Amino acid sequence: MPVRAWYDVAPSAARLTGSLRDIGYEFPAAVADIVDNSVAAGATRIDVTVEFDGEDSRVVIADDGHGMSAGQLTEALRFGTRRSYRRGELGRYGLGLKTASLSQCRTLTVISRSSRSVARTSARQLDLDLVEEWDQWVIVDPSPQDPVVRSARQWLAEGTGTVVVWQALDRVLPEKRPSGGWARRRLESLAARTSDHLSMVFHRFLEGSDGLTPLVISVNGQKLRPWNPFALQEPHTSELPRQQFEIEMAGTTGLVQLRRFVLPPRDCFTSAAEFERHSGPLNWNRQQGLYVYRANRLVQWGGWGGIRGIDEHTKLARAALDFDNDLDSAFNINVAKMRVSLPAQLRQILEAPVNELCVLANDAYRRTSRGSARPFPTDVDASPEVRAATQAAATAGLALRMAAMQADQWVAWQRIEETLRAQSPEMAQLLGLDG
Incomplete structure (x- = not known):
């Protein structure tokens, strides 16, 4: 040569x-x-x-x-x-x-x-x-x-x-x-x-x-006082089981950990001041979603990374996603360490656990607003029998959603929900499937 x-x-x-x-x-x-x-x-x-x-x-x-x-x-x-x-x-x-x-x-x-x-x-x-x-x-x-x-x-x-x-x-x-x-x-x-x-x-x-x-x-x-997005000091914050995934990309293999939380509604916080403090810099709706940590340092917060959209009814849902710097190339972290991109492989894995979290957050939200949000009898003016039936119907709707996820039929279930909302909106509302 x-x-x-x-x-x-x-x-x-x-x-x-x-x-x-x-x-x-x-x-x-x-x-x-x-x-x-x-x-x-x-x-x-x-x-x-x-x-x-x-x-x-x-x-x-x-x-x-x-x-x-x-x-x-x-x-x-x-x-x-x-x-x-x-x-x-x-x-x-x-x-x-x-x-x-x-x-x-x-x-x-x-x-x-x-x-x-x-x-x-x-x-x-x-x-x-x-x-x-x-x-x-x-x-x-x-x-x-x-x-x-x-x-x-x-x-x-x-x-x-x-x-x-x-x-x-x-x-x-x-x-x-x-x-x-x-x-x-x-x-x-x-x-x-x-x-x-x-x-x-x-x-x-x-x-x-x-x-x-x-x-x-x-x-x-x-x-400075730490601002923990998951309100761990609040007694009514609930955490779902932790999950861990192995990601492989360009010859690199690493672990990603997922923790999911449903924060309390306003009336269940220890004080109104704490509820406002945990609304965060972006306020409740935009603070819902994934909090991505690289080596314990928060690099991105809010939003669902393309998995689903932001919704008023899921504003109590927040999740921590942890990876170490051995997966930097997979997450495509930028120089300012302010933005990451979820690997397509991981986004697909996260779809079911994220939807499960949002279903539970939706239910927590609706339990506190159901009286004013629905045309059905409220807790104040309804008989004990009607209140019990309404709660049982909402619980049944939640159970059906969870079963669809566990059976890996979430996409099919979403089509069922859409059909029910279109053909029988009152029944969808009663089952808690109207949002």
Whole structure:
């Protein structure tokens, strides 16, 4: 075979870094990606500070993890870090620290300490202005007298850890009047949204559940309370039997675990405040569905992944779907770790257990609203005999649905329901099959 000429065509640093800024991060998701690194570093405490100071506003994310040496810090700021990720790690592409940060700011500074016995810190800075001016992949060692570095060293005085600082927040503050009241309110709003986001995405770490080391995260000095979508502390939350599936794709085999929950209706929550809190950022209807976890970190929530549609009558149904990073390629996780695609093989497997969950959630919903939702006699004005017959009919409808699922005849049963609703809507309503 003849030897062919080859050419080293390095990408333009200025153009490519500019493109990577538009990878799709929102502010809370960008902060969460930095927190991923802190969790991977074994941190037990993470402080997020969103500080308004006009053009000098900054975001600081500090942790007490194991820190990085000077060489590790330099490598961490490489686009496409030259390292592999172990099973269970939250990292994926070696891009998160850079792409998440630069999606919000133009200057990224990282200060780290890796030795408990020696109070020595290392600092590196990635400045987009410098990259664009030189059109090279360069980072610099900031001055020890830089106020950012000096402040970070105070945080690191007691032990190991890493401090990430975002400055020149051009994607956050308005280009005109960055010192105005609107800019201040925007940062305050982003801090509040970030608190809600981190409370949800890292709720298992905040709870210390599933054998995880308990993690404390604070935003602007306020310790976060975990938001568990499944209301496990509520006595009337019910859980169906857990299931586990083996997925194989492109030579990779891994396990996926499914947990299914029916949350209590409003009147069965311990308080109205708890019912409202568990409605979540998207509110009850859009919070129903699958909550997909990668290595215990929530990466996608709400909706049924194409298995079925969102329905008012199934808003109490939520399910946890867990996989580890050995199945990343099967789930096609994106760089921001905010979206996954259910493998077609898994979607087919999930259809029956998801429909079973929704039938039970539908029944729980209708038990609380049946009196006002149906033209039949209500619990108030009906005789005990009529109330018992109405409840028996609804129970029979639920039993028929469950039997169809267990017999693997769900598609046929759906056609039967459609026919019954069309030809005898009163009977379908009585059996609880009208939605």
